[in-house]
Amino acid sequence: MLDLDLNARIKAVRASYADIAAVSDLPRLDREIAELEEQAVAPNLWDDPEAAQKVTSGLSHRQARVKRLRGVESRLDDLDVLLELALEMEDEESAAEAEAELASLESLVQDLEVQTMLSGEYDERSAVVTIRSGAGGDDATDFAEMLLRMYLRWAEHRGYSTKMMDTSYAEGAGIKSATFEVDAPYAFGTLSVEAGTHRLARISPFGSADKRQTSFAGVEVIPLLEEATEVEIPETDIRVDVYRSSGPGGQSVNTTDSAVRLTHIPTGIVVSMQNEKSQIQNRAAAMRVLQTRLLLLQREEEAAKKKELAGSITASWGDQIRSYFLYGQQLVKDLRTGHESSQPDAVFDGDLDGFIAAGIRWRSLSKDD
Structure with a gap:
Protein backbone atom coordinates (compact mmCIF):
# COMPACT_ATOMS: atom_id res chain seq x y z
CA MET A 1 0.00 0.00 0.00
CA THR A 116 4.18 40.75 -2.14
CA MET A 117 6.12 42.62 0.58
CA LEU A 118 7.81 44.69 -2.12
CA SER A 119 5.64 47.77 -2.33
CA GLY A 120 8.21 50.54 -2.60
CA GLU A 121 8.03 53.17 -5.31
CA TYR A 122 10.76 51.53 -7.42
CA ASP A 123 10.61 47.93 -6.17
CA GLU A 124 9.13 46.48 -9.35
CA ARG A 125 11.90 47.85 -11.55
CA SER A 126 15.04 46.22 -12.85
CA ALA A 127 18.21 46.83 -10.87
CA VAL A 128 21.68 48.26 -11.42
CA VAL A 129 24.18 46.70 -9.01
CA THR A 130 27.64 48.12 -8.33
CA ILE A 131 30.26 46.23 -6.33
CA ARG A 132 33.36 48.04 -5.04
CA SER A 133 36.35 46.60 -3.23
CA GLY A 134 37.18 48.15 0.12
CA ALA A 135 39.95 47.75 2.68
CA GLY A 136 42.03 44.61 2.39
CA GLY A 137 44.31 44.89 -0.63
CA ASP A 138 44.32 41.90 -2.99
CA ASP A 139 41.95 40.04 -0.68
CA ALA A 140 39.39 42.83 -1.02
CA THR A 141 39.59 42.99 -4.82
CA ASP A 142 39.37 39.19 -4.95
CA PHE A 143 36.38 39.30 -2.58
CA ALA A 144 34.67 41.89 -4.81
CA GLU A 145 35.03 39.52 -7.75
CA MET A 146 33.63 36.65 -5.63
CA LEU A 147 30.57 38.79 -4.84
CA LEU A 148 30.17 39.69 -8.53
CA ARG A 149 30.14 36.02 -9.48
CA MET A 150 27.74 35.27 -6.58
CA TYR A 151 25.12 37.74 -7.79
CA LEU A 152 25.50 36.76 -11.45
CA ARG A 153 25.05 33.09 -10.48
CA TRP A 154 21.99 33.98 -8.37
CA ALA A 155 20.44 35.73 -11.38
CA GLU A 156 21.37 32.82 -13.65
CA HIS A 157 19.72 30.30 -11.32
CA ARG A 158 16.51 32.32 -11.47
CA GLY A 159 16.61 32.78 -15.24
CA TYR A 160 17.12 36.55 -14.96
CA SER A 161 18.84 38.46 -17.75
CA THR A 162 22.03 40.31 -16.77
CA LYS A 163 24.20 42.79 -18.61
CA MET A 164 27.66 43.97 -17.61
CA MET A 165 27.90 47.77 -17.82
CA ASP A 166 31.38 48.47 -16.50
CA THR A 167 34.31 46.60 -14.96
CA SER A 168 37.49 48.03 -13.45
CA TYR A 169 40.09 45.31 -12.97
CA ALA A 170 42.66 45.39 -10.18
CA GLU A 171 46.36 45.25 -10.92
CA GLY A 172 46.66 42.09 -8.83
CA ALA A 173 43.69 39.79 -8.24
CA GLY A 174 40.01 40.48 -8.78
CA ILE A 175 38.28 43.76 -9.50
CA LYS A 176 38.25 47.27 -8.14
CA SER A 177 34.60 47.67 -9.13
CA ALA A 178 31.91 46.32 -11.44
CA THR A 179 28.47 47.50 -12.48
CA PHE A 180 25.82 45.28 -14.02
CA GLU A 181 22.11 45.34 -14.77
CA VAL A 182 19.59 42.71 -13.69
CA ASP A 183 16.55 42.86 -15.97
CA ALA A 184 13.67 41.15 -14.18
CA PRO A 185 10.42 42.14 -12.48
CA TYR A 186 11.08 43.33 -8.91
CA ALA A 187 14.84 42.94 -9.31
CA PHE A 188 15.45 46.21 -7.47
CA GLY A 189 13.10 45.46 -4.60
CA THR A 190 14.57 42.00 -4.25
CA LEU A 191 18.24 42.93 -4.44
CA SER A 192 17.99 46.22 -2.54
CA VAL A 193 18.34 44.33 0.76
CA GLU A 194 21.83 43.30 -0.39
CA ALA A 195 23.08 46.90 -0.35
CA GLY A 196 25.72 47.63 2.25
CA THR A 197 29.14 46.49 3.38
CA HIS A 198 30.08 42.81 3.16
CA ARG A 199 32.99 41.40 5.22
CA LEU A 200 35.15 38.38 4.43
CA ALA A 201 37.38 36.64 6.99
CA ARG A 202 39.73 33.91 5.76
CA ILE A 203 43.32 32.73 5.57
CA SER A 204 44.66 34.92 2.79
CA PRO A 205 45.73 33.09 -0.37
CA PHE A 206 47.89 36.10 -1.21
CA GLY A 207 50.09 36.21 1.90
CA SER A 208 52.85 33.94 3.08
CA ALA A 209 52.24 34.06 6.83
CA ASP A 210 49.03 31.98 6.92
CA LYS A 211 47.35 34.71 8.94
CA ARG A 212 43.68 35.48 9.02
CA GLN A 213 42.81 38.40 6.74
CA THR A 214 39.68 40.52 6.94
CA SER A 215 38.59 42.36 3.82
CA PHE A 216 35.58 44.40 2.79
CA ALA A 217 33.49 45.13 -0.28
CA GLY A 218 30.55 47.46 -0.78
CA VAL A 219 27.38 46.68 -2.71
CA GLU A 220 25.17 49.42 -4.12
CA VAL A 221 21.77 48.68 -5.67
CA ILE A 222 19.71 51.29 -7.52
CA PRO A 223 16.57 50.96 -9.66
CA LEU A 224 16.89 51.17 -13.42
CA LEU A 225 14.81 54.17 -14.43
CA GLU A 226 13.82 54.52 -18.08
CA GLU A 227 14.02 58.24 -17.54
CA ALA A 228 14.89 60.42 -14.60
CA THR A 229 13.30 63.65 -15.77
CA GLU A 230 12.95 64.96 -12.22
CA VAL A 231 16.70 65.58 -12.13
CA GLU A 232 18.19 68.14 -14.49
CA ILE A 233 21.97 68.23 -14.57
CA PRO A 234 23.63 71.35 -15.98
CA GLU A 235 26.46 70.56 -18.36
CA THR A 236 28.75 72.73 -16.23
CA ASP A 237 28.23 70.30 -13.31
CA ILE A 238 29.62 67.34 -15.25
CA ARG A 239 33.18 66.45 -16.19
CA VAL A 240 33.35 63.97 -19.06
CA ASP A 241 36.40 61.76 -19.60
CA VAL A 242 36.71 59.33 -22.49
CA TYR A 243 39.17 56.46 -22.68
CA ARG A 244 39.68 53.06 -24.23
CA SER A 245 37.85 50.09 -22.76
CA SER A 246 40.15 47.57 -21.18
CA GLY A 247 40.09 43.99 -20.01
CA PRO A 248 42.07 41.90 -17.50
CA GLY A 249 45.77 42.71 -17.43
CA GLY A 250 45.20 46.03 -19.15
CA GLN A 251 44.80 44.42 -22.56
CA SER A 252 42.91 46.67 -24.94
CA VAL A 253 39.54 45.33 -25.96
CA ASN A 254 38.63 48.38 -28.01
CA THR A 255 40.60 50.40 -30.52
CA THR A 256 38.67 53.65 -30.03
CA ASP A 257 38.03 55.93 -27.05
CA SER A 258 34.48 54.64 -26.52
CA ALA A 259 34.44 54.26 -22.73
CA VAL A 260 32.98 57.19 -20.79
CA ARG A 261 33.44 58.41 -17.23
CA LEU A 262 31.05 61.06 -15.88
CA THR A 263 31.94 62.96 -12.72
CA HIS A 264 29.21 65.01 -11.06
CA ILE A 265 31.33 67.85 -9.66
CA PRO A 266 28.99 69.08 -6.85
CA THR A 267 28.58 65.63 -5.27
CA GLY A 268 31.68 63.79 -6.48
CA ILE A 269 29.56 60.92 -7.84
CA VAL A 270 31.42 59.05 -10.59
CA VAL A 271 29.78 56.77 -13.17
CA SER A 272 31.77 54.80 -15.74
CA MET A 273 30.44 52.84 -18.72
CA GLN A 274 32.45 50.87 -21.26
CA ASN A 275 30.40 47.91 -22.39
CA GLU A 276 28.31 49.56 -25.10
CA LYS A 277 29.67 49.71 -28.66
CA SER A 278 29.96 53.47 -29.02
CA GLN A 279 30.88 56.50 -26.95
CA ILE A 280 27.41 57.94 -27.50
CA GLN A 281 25.74 54.80 -26.12
CA ASN A 282 28.09 54.65 -23.13
CA ARG A 283 27.49 58.32 -22.34
CA ALA A 284 23.70 57.86 -22.52
CA ALA A 285 23.85 54.81 -20.23
CA ALA A 286 26.16 56.60 -17.78
CA MET A 287 23.91 59.68 -17.73
CA ARG A 288 20.86 57.55 -16.95
CA VAL A 289 22.62 55.92 -13.99
CA LEU A 290 23.93 59.31 -12.78
CA GLN A 291 20.46 60.82 -12.93
CA THR A 292 19.07 57.87 -10.95
CA ARG A 293 21.74 58.19 -8.27
CA LEU A 294 21.12 61.92 -7.94
CA LEU A 295 17.36 61.37 -7.78
CA LEU A 296 17.77 58.82 -4.98
CA LEU A 297 20.23 61.10 -3.17
CA GLN A 298 17.68 63.90 -3.38
CA ARG A 299 14.95 61.62 -1.97
CA GLU A 300 17.25 60.45 0.86
CA GLU A 301 18.11 64.04 1.81
CA GLU A 302 14.43 64.99 1.82
CA ALA A 303 13.56 61.98 4.00
CA ALA A 304 16.41 62.76 6.42
CA LYS A 305 15.26 66.37 6.67
CA LYS A 306 11.72 65.27 7.46
CA LYS A 307 12.98 62.94 10.21
CA GLU A 308 15.12 65.73 11.64
CA LEU A 309 12.18 68.14 11.71
CA ALA A 310 10.05 65.46 13.38
CA GLY A 311 12.77 64.74 15.92
CA SER A 312 12.61 61.01 15.16
CA ILE A 313 16.17 60.18 14.11
CA THR A 314 17.15 56.76 15.48
CA ALA A 315 20.47 54.95 15.58
CA SER A 316 21.14 52.68 12.61
CA TRP A 317 22.72 49.23 12.62
CA GLY A 318 25.28 50.60 10.18
CA ASP A 319 26.32 49.67 6.69
CA GLN A 320 27.85 46.27 7.46
CA ILE A 321 25.22 43.68 6.68
CA ARG A 322 26.88 40.29 6.30
CA SER A 323 29.99 38.36 7.30
CA TYR A 324 31.53 35.47 5.38
CA PHE A 325 33.84 33.17 7.39
CA LEU A 326 36.05 30.84 5.37
CA TYR A 327 38.42 29.65 8.07
CA GLY A 328 37.77 27.32 11.00
CA GLN A 329 34.00 27.52 11.08
CA GLN A 330 32.51 27.73 7.61
CA LEU A 331 29.72 30.25 7.99
CA VAL A 332 27.86 33.10 6.30
CA LYS A 333 25.81 35.21 8.71
CA ASP A 334 23.55 38.21 8.12
CA LEU A 335 24.00 40.73 10.91
CA ARG A 336 20.50 42.21 10.60
CA THR A 337 18.30 39.14 10.41
CA GLY A 338 20.47 36.48 12.03
CA HIS A 339 19.94 34.24 9.00
CA GLU A 340 22.98 32.07 8.40
CA SER A 341 24.34 29.25 6.28
CA SER A 342 27.08 26.74 7.06
CA GLN A 343 27.67 26.25 3.33
CA PRO A 344 29.56 29.33 2.11
CA ASP A 345 30.53 27.57 -1.14
CA ALA A 346 26.83 27.26 -2.02
CA VAL A 347 26.23 30.90 -1.08
CA PHE A 348 29.09 32.10 -3.28
CA ASP A 349 27.57 29.97 -6.05
CA GLY A 350 24.38 32.01 -5.88
CA ASP A 351 22.35 30.32 -3.14
CA LEU A 352 21.07 33.63 -1.77
CA ASP A 353 17.31 33.17 -1.66
CA GLY A 354 17.21 32.49 2.10
CA PHE A 355 19.24 35.60 2.89
CA ILE A 356 17.22 37.80 0.54
CA ALA A 357 13.85 36.55 1.83
CA ALA A 358 14.96 37.09 5.43
CA GLY A 359 16.17 40.59 4.53
CA ILE A 360 12.88 41.54 2.88
CA ARG A 361 10.89 40.26 5.88
CA TRP A 362 13.23 42.11 8.26
CA ARG A 363 12.78 45.34 6.33
CA SER A 364 9.01 44.91 6.19
CA LEU A 365 8.84 44.39 9.95
CA SER A 366 11.18 47.34 10.55
CA LYS A 367 8.80 49.60 8.59
CA ASP A 368 5.86 48.42 10.71
CA ASP A 369 7.61 49.22 14.00
Whole structure:
Protein backbone atom coordinates (compact mmCIF):
# COMPACT_ATOMS: atom_id res chain seq x y z
CA MET A 1 0.00 0.00 0.00
CA LEU A 2 1.47 3.34 -1.06
CA ASP A 3 1.65 5.73 1.89
CA LEU A 4 1.43 9.23 0.39
CA ASP A 5 -0.53 11.92 2.21
CA LEU A 6 0.29 15.34 0.79
CA ASN A 7 -3.18 16.84 1.17
CA ALA A 8 -2.33 19.09 4.12
CA ARG A 9 0.73 20.53 2.36
CA ILE A 10 -1.18 21.04 -0.90
CA LYS A 11 -3.99 22.77 1.00
CA ALA A 12 -1.47 25.11 2.65
CA VAL A 13 0.12 25.98 -0.70
CA ARG A 14 -3.29 26.66 -2.25
CA ALA A 15 -4.25 28.94 0.65
CA SER A 16 -1.00 30.89 0.38
CA TYR A 17 -1.40 31.17 -3.39
CA ALA A 18 -4.97 32.47 -3.01
CA ASP A 19 -3.73 35.24 -0.70
CA ILE A 20 -0.92 36.14 -3.11
CA ALA A 21 -3.28 36.23 -6.10
CA ALA A 22 -5.67 38.50 -4.20
CA VAL A 23 -2.90 40.93 -3.21
CA SER A 24 -1.45 40.88 -6.74
CA ASP A 25 -4.87 41.73 -8.21
CA LEU A 26 -4.72 39.68 -11.41
CA PRO A 27 -7.70 41.47 -13.05
CA ARG A 28 -5.86 44.79 -12.63
CA LEU A 29 -2.69 43.31 -14.12
CA ASP A 30 -4.70 41.98 -17.07
CA ARG A 31 -6.14 45.45 -17.69
CA GLU A 32 -2.71 47.06 -17.51
CA ILE A 33 -1.30 44.47 -19.93
CA ALA A 34 -4.11 45.14 -22.40
CA GLU A 35 -3.46 48.90 -22.23
CA LEU A 36 0.30 48.47 -22.67
CA GLU A 37 -0.17 46.02 -25.55
CA GLU A 38 -2.29 48.63 -27.31
CA GLN A 39 0.43 51.25 -26.79
CA ALA A 40 3.15 48.80 -27.91
CA VAL A 41 1.63 48.35 -31.37
CA ALA A 42 1.19 52.07 -32.01
CA PRO A 43 3.03 52.99 -35.26
CA ASN A 44 4.70 56.03 -33.66
CA LEU A 45 5.85 54.18 -30.51
CA TRP A 46 9.56 54.54 -31.19
CA ASP A 47 9.38 58.23 -32.05
CA ASP A 48 10.15 58.66 -28.36
CA PRO A 49 12.67 55.87 -27.50
CA GLU A 50 12.56 56.52 -23.73
CA ALA A 51 8.76 56.33 -23.61
CA ALA A 52 8.85 53.23 -25.82
CA GLN A 53 11.33 51.58 -23.47
CA LYS A 54 9.04 52.33 -20.56
CA VAL A 55 6.07 50.75 -22.34
CA THR A 56 7.89 47.61 -23.47
CA SER A 57 9.61 47.13 -20.11
CA GLY A 58 6.36 47.59 -18.18
CA LEU A 59 4.58 45.17 -20.50
CA SER A 60 7.21 42.42 -20.26
CA HIS A 61 7.41 42.70 -16.47
CA ARG A 62 3.64 42.44 -16.00
CA GLN A 63 3.35 39.58 -18.49
CA ALA A 64 6.10 37.69 -16.67
CA ARG A 65 4.39 38.16 -13.28
CA VAL A 66 0.98 37.05 -14.58
CA LYS A 67 2.54 34.04 -16.30
CA ARG A 68 4.28 33.08 -13.07
CA LEU A 69 1.12 33.45 -10.98
CA ARG A 70 -1.15 31.56 -13.36
CA GLY A 71 1.56 28.94 -13.83
CA VAL A 72 1.36 28.11 -10.12
CA GLU A 73 -2.40 27.56 -10.34
CA SER A 74 -1.98 25.31 -13.40
CA ARG A 75 0.79 23.31 -11.75
CA LEU A 76 -1.33 22.81 -8.61
CA ASP A 77 -4.16 21.39 -10.75
CA ASP A 78 -1.70 19.08 -12.52
CA LEU A 79 -0.33 18.00 -9.15
CA ASP A 80 -3.79 16.91 -8.03
CA VAL A 81 -4.06 14.70 -11.13
CA LEU A 82 -0.56 13.28 -10.65
CA LEU A 83 -1.22 12.52 -6.98
CA GLU A 84 -4.51 10.83 -7.78
CA LEU A 85 -2.81 8.71 -10.44
CA ALA A 86 0.00 7.71 -8.09
CA LEU A 87 -2.45 6.57 -5.42
CA GLU A 88 -4.72 4.69 -7.83
CA MET A 89 -1.85 2.88 -9.55
CA GLU A 90 0.31 2.66 -6.40
CA ASP A 91 3.09 3.98 -8.60
CA GLU A 92 6.15 4.90 -6.54
CA GLU A 93 7.76 6.78 -9.44
CA SER A 94 4.70 9.03 -9.84
CA ALA A 95 4.57 9.46 -6.07
CA ALA A 96 8.20 10.65 -6.01
CA GLU A 97 7.45 13.01 -8.89
CA ALA A 98 4.45 14.42 -7.02
CA GLU A 99 6.51 15.04 -3.87
CA ALA A 100 9.25 16.77 -5.87
CA GLU A 101 6.71 18.96 -7.68
CA LEU A 102 5.05 19.92 -4.39
CA ALA A 103 8.41 20.89 -2.90
CA SER A 104 9.11 23.04 -5.97
CA LEU A 105 5.71 24.74 -5.68
CA GLU A 106 6.21 25.38 -1.96
CA SER A 107 9.48 27.14 -2.74
CA LEU A 108 7.94 29.15 -5.59
CA VAL A 109 4.93 30.24 -3.52
CA GLN A 110 7.24 31.28 -0.69
CA ASP A 111 9.17 33.36 -3.20
CA LEU A 112 5.96 34.99 -4.48
CA GLU A 113 4.84 35.60 -0.90
CA VAL A 114 8.03 37.50 -0.17
CA GLN A 115 7.54 39.48 -3.39
CA THR A 116 4.18 40.75 -2.14
CA MET A 117 6.12 42.62 0.58
CA LEU A 118 7.81 44.69 -2.12
CA SER A 119 5.64 47.77 -2.33
CA GLY A 120 8.21 50.54 -2.60
CA GLU A 121 8.03 53.17 -5.31
CA TYR A 122 10.76 51.53 -7.42
CA ASP A 123 10.61 47.93 -6.17
CA GLU A 124 9.13 46.48 -9.35
CA ARG A 125 11.90 47.85 -11.55
CA SER A 126 15.04 46.22 -12.85
CA ALA A 127 18.21 46.83 -10.87
CA VAL A 128 21.68 48.26 -11.42
CA VAL A 129 24.18 46.70 -9.01
CA THR A 130 27.64 48.12 -8.33
CA ILE A 131 30.26 46.23 -6.33
CA ARG A 132 33.36 48.04 -5.04
CA SER A 133 36.35 46.60 -3.23
CA GLY A 134 37.18 48.15 0.12
CA ALA A 135 39.95 47.75 2.68
CA GLY A 136 42.03 44.61 2.39
CA GLY A 137 44.31 44.89 -0.63
CA ASP A 138 44.32 41.90 -2.99
CA ASP A 139 41.95 40.04 -0.68
CA ALA A 140 39.39 42.83 -1.02
CA THR A 141 39.59 42.99 -4.82
CA ASP A 142 39.37 39.19 -4.95
CA PHE A 143 36.38 39.30 -2.58
CA ALA A 144 34.67 41.89 -4.81
CA GLU A 145 35.03 39.52 -7.75
CA MET A 146 33.63 36.65 -5.63
CA LEU A 147 30.57 38.79 -4.84
CA LEU A 148 30.17 39.69 -8.53
CA ARG A 149 30.14 36.02 -9.48
CA MET A 150 27.74 35.27 -6.58
CA TYR A 151 25.12 37.74 -7.79
CA LEU A 152 25.50 36.76 -11.45
CA ARG A 153 25.05 33.09 -10.48
CA TRP A 154 21.99 33.98 -8.37
CA ALA A 155 20.44 35.73 -11.38
CA GLU A 156 21.37 32.82 -13.65
CA HIS A 157 19.72 30.30 -11.32
CA ARG A 158 16.51 32.32 -11.47
CA GLY A 159 16.61 32.78 -15.24
CA TYR A 160 17.12 36.55 -14.96
CA SER A 161 18.84 38.46 -17.75
CA THR A 162 22.03 40.31 -16.77
CA LYS A 163 24.20 42.79 -18.61
CA MET A 164 27.66 43.97 -17.61
CA MET A 165 27.90 47.77 -17.82
CA ASP A 166 31.38 48.47 -16.50
CA THR A 167 34.31 46.60 -14.96
CA SER A 168 37.49 48.03 -13.45
CA TYR A 169 40.09 45.31 -12.97
CA ALA A 170 42.66 45.39 -10.18
CA GLU A 171 46.36 45.25 -10.92
CA GLY A 172 46.66 42.09 -8.83
CA ALA A 173 43.69 39.79 -8.24
CA GLY A 174 40.01 40.48 -8.78
CA ILE A 175 38.28 43.76 -9.50
CA LYS A 176 38.25 47.27 -8.14
CA SER A 177 34.60 47.67 -9.13
CA ALA A 178 31.91 46.32 -11.44
CA THR A 179 28.47 47.50 -12.48
CA PHE A 180 25.82 45.28 -14.02
CA GLU A 181 22.11 45.34 -14.77
CA VAL A 182 19.59 42.71 -13.69
CA ASP A 183 16.55 42.86 -15.97
CA ALA A 184 13.67 41.15 -14.18
CA PRO A 185 10.42 42.14 -12.48
CA TYR A 186 11.08 43.33 -8.91
CA ALA A 187 14.84 42.94 -9.31
CA PHE A 188 15.45 46.21 -7.47
CA GLY A 189 13.10 45.46 -4.60
CA THR A 190 14.57 42.00 -4.25
CA LEU A 191 18.24 42.93 -4.44
CA SER A 192 17.99 46.22 -2.54
CA VAL A 193 18.34 44.33 0.76
CA GLU A 194 21.83 43.30 -0.39
CA ALA A 195 23.08 46.90 -0.35
CA GLY A 196 25.72 47.63 2.25
CA THR A 197 29.14 46.49 3.38
CA HIS A 198 30.08 42.81 3.16
CA ARG A 199 32.99 41.40 5.22
CA LEU A 200 35.15 38.38 4.43
CA ALA A 201 37.38 36.64 6.99
CA ARG A 202 39.73 33.91 5.76
CA ILE A 203 43.32 32.73 5.57
CA SER A 204 44.66 34.92 2.79
CA PRO A 205 45.73 33.09 -0.37
CA PHE A 206 47.89 36.10 -1.21
CA GLY A 207 50.09 36.21 1.90
CA SER A 208 52.85 33.94 3.08
CA ALA A 209 52.24 34.06 6.83
CA ASP A 210 49.03 31.98 6.92
CA LYS A 211 47.35 34.71 8.94
CA ARG A 212 43.68 35.48 9.02
CA GLN A 213 42.81 38.40 6.74
CA THR A 214 39.68 40.52 6.94
CA SER A 215 38.59 42.36 3.82
CA PHE A 216 35.58 44.40 2.79
CA ALA A 217 33.49 45.13 -0.28
CA GLY A 218 30.55 47.46 -0.78
CA VAL A 219 27.38 46.68 -2.71
CA GLU A 220 25.17 49.42 -4.12
CA VAL A 221 21.77 48.68 -5.67
CA ILE A 222 19.71 51.29 -7.52
CA PRO A 223 16.57 50.96 -9.66
CA LEU A 224 16.89 51.17 -13.42
CA LEU A 225 14.81 54.17 -14.43
CA GLU A 226 13.82 54.52 -18.08
CA GLU A 227 14.02 58.24 -17.54
CA ALA A 228 14.89 60.42 -14.60
CA THR A 229 13.30 63.65 -15.77
CA GLU A 230 12.95 64.96 -12.22
CA VAL A 231 16.70 65.58 -12.13
CA GLU A 232 18.19 68.14 -14.49
CA ILE A 233 21.97 68.23 -14.57
CA PRO A 234 23.63 71.35 -15.98
CA GLU A 235 26.46 70.56 -18.36
CA THR A 236 28.75 72.73 -16.23
CA ASP A 237 28.23 70.30 -13.31
CA ILE A 238 29.62 67.34 -15.25
CA ARG A 239 33.18 66.45 -16.19
CA VAL A 240 33.35 63.97 -19.06
CA ASP A 241 36.40 61.76 -19.60
CA VAL A 242 36.71 59.33 -22.49
CA TYR A 243 39.17 56.46 -22.68
CA ARG A 244 39.68 53.06 -24.23
CA SER A 245 37.85 50.09 -22.76
CA SER A 246 40.15 47.57 -21.18
CA GLY A 247 40.09 43.99 -20.01
CA PRO A 248 42.07 41.90 -17.50
CA GLY A 249 45.77 42.71 -17.43
CA GLY A 250 45.20 46.03 -19.15
CA GLN A 251 44.80 44.42 -22.56
CA SER A 252 42.91 46.67 -24.94
CA VAL A 253 39.54 45.33 -25.96
CA ASN A 254 38.63 48.38 -28.01
CA THR A 255 40.60 50.40 -30.52
CA THR A 256 38.67 53.65 -30.03
CA ASP A 257 38.03 55.93 -27.05
CA SER A 258 34.48 54.64 -26.52
CA ALA A 259 34.44 54.26 -22.73
CA VAL A 260 32.98 57.19 -20.79
CA ARG A 261 33.44 58.41 -17.23
CA LEU A 262 31.05 61.06 -15.88
CA THR A 263 31.94 62.96 -12.72
CA HIS A 264 29.21 65.01 -11.06
CA ILE A 265 31.33 67.85 -9.66
CA PRO A 266 28.99 69.08 -6.85
CA THR A 267 28.58 65.63 -5.27
CA GLY A 268 31.68 63.79 -6.48
CA ILE A 269 29.56 60.92 -7.84
CA VAL A 270 31.42 59.05 -10.59
CA VAL A 271 29.78 56.77 -13.17
CA SER A 272 31.77 54.80 -15.74
CA MET A 273 30.44 52.84 -18.72
CA GLN A 274 32.45 50.87 -21.26
CA ASN A 275 30.40 47.91 -22.39
CA GLU A 276 28.31 49.56 -25.10
CA LYS A 277 29.67 49.71 -28.66
CA SER A 278 29.96 53.47 -29.02
CA GLN A 279 30.88 56.50 -26.95
CA ILE A 280 27.41 57.94 -27.50
CA GLN A 281 25.74 54.80 -26.12
CA ASN A 282 28.09 54.65 -23.13
CA ARG A 283 27.49 58.32 -22.34
CA ALA A 284 23.70 57.86 -22.52
CA ALA A 285 23.85 54.81 -20.23
CA ALA A 286 26.16 56.60 -17.78
CA MET A 287 23.91 59.68 -17.73
CA ARG A 288 20.86 57.55 -16.95
CA VAL A 289 22.62 55.92 -13.99
CA LEU A 290 23.93 59.31 -12.78
CA GLN A 291 20.46 60.82 -12.93
CA THR A 292 19.07 57.87 -10.95
CA ARG A 293 21.74 58.19 -8.27
CA LEU A 294 21.12 61.92 -7.94
CA LEU A 295 17.36 61.37 -7.78
CA LEU A 296 17.77 58.82 -4.98
CA LEU A 297 20.23 61.10 -3.17
CA GLN A 298 17.68 63.90 -3.38
CA ARG A 299 14.95 61.62 -1.97
CA GLU A 300 17.25 60.45 0.86
CA GLU A 301 18.11 64.04 1.81
CA GLU A 302 14.43 64.99 1.82
CA ALA A 303 13.56 61.98 4.00
CA ALA A 304 16.41 62.76 6.42
CA LYS A 305 15.26 66.37 6.67
CA LYS A 306 11.72 65.27 7.46
CA LYS A 307 12.98 62.94 10.21
CA GLU A 308 15.12 65.73 11.64
CA LEU A 309 12.18 68.14 11.71
CA ALA A 310 10.05 65.46 13.38
CA GLY A 311 12.77 64.74 15.92
CA SER A 312 12.61 61.01 15.16
CA ILE A 313 16.17 60.18 14.11
CA THR A 314 17.15 56.76 15.48
CA ALA A 315 20.47 54.95 15.58
CA SER A 316 21.14 52.68 12.61
CA TRP A 317 22.72 49.23 12.62
CA GLY A 318 25.28 50.60 10.18
CA ASP A 319 26.32 49.67 6.69
CA GLN A 320 27.85 46.27 7.46
CA ILE A 321 25.22 43.68 6.68
CA ARG A 322 26.88 40.29 6.30
CA SER A 323 29.99 38.36 7.30
CA TYR A 324 31.53 35.47 5.38
CA PHE A 325 33.84 33.17 7.39
CA LEU A 326 36.05 30.84 5.37
CA TYR A 327 38.42 29.65 8.07
CA GLY A 328 37.77 27.32 11.00
CA GLN A 329 34.00 27.52 11.08
CA GLN A 330 32.51 27.73 7.61
CA LEU A 331 29.72 30.25 7.99
CA VAL A 332 27.86 33.10 6.30
CA LYS A 333 25.81 35.21 8.71
CA ASP A 334 23.55 38.21 8.12
CA LEU A 335 24.00 40.73 10.91
CA ARG A 336 20.50 42.21 10.60
CA THR A 337 18.30 39.14 10.41
CA GLY A 338 20.47 36.48 12.03
CA HIS A 339 19.94 34.24 9.00
CA GLU A 340 22.98 32.07 8.40
CA SER A 341 24.34 29.25 6.28
CA SER A 342 27.08 26.74 7.06
CA GLN A 343 27.67 26.25 3.33
CA PRO A 344 29.56 29.33 2.11
CA ASP A 345 30.53 27.57 -1.14
CA ALA A 346 26.83 27.26 -2.02
CA VAL A 347 26.23 30.90 -1.08
CA PHE A 348 29.09 32.10 -3.28
CA ASP A 349 27.57 29.97 -6.05
CA GLY A 350 24.38 32.01 -5.88
CA ASP A 351 22.35 30.32 -3.14
CA LEU A 352 21.07 33.63 -1.77
CA ASP A 353 17.31 33.17 -1.66
CA GLY A 354 17.21 32.49 2.10
CA PHE A 355 19.24 35.60 2.89
CA ILE A 356 17.22 37.80 0.54
CA ALA A 357 13.85 36.55 1.83
CA ALA A 358 14.96 37.09 5.43
CA GLY A 359 16.17 40.59 4.53
CA ILE A 360 12.88 41.54 2.88
CA ARG A 361 10.89 40.26 5.88
CA TRP A 362 13.23 42.11 8.26
CA ARG A 363 12.78 45.34 6.33
CA SER A 364 9.01 44.91 6.19
CA LEU A 365 8.84 44.39 9.95
CA SER A 366 11.18 47.34 10.55
CA LYS A 367 8.80 49.60 8.59
CA ASP A 368 5.86 48.42 10.71
CA ASP A 369 7.61 49.22 14.00
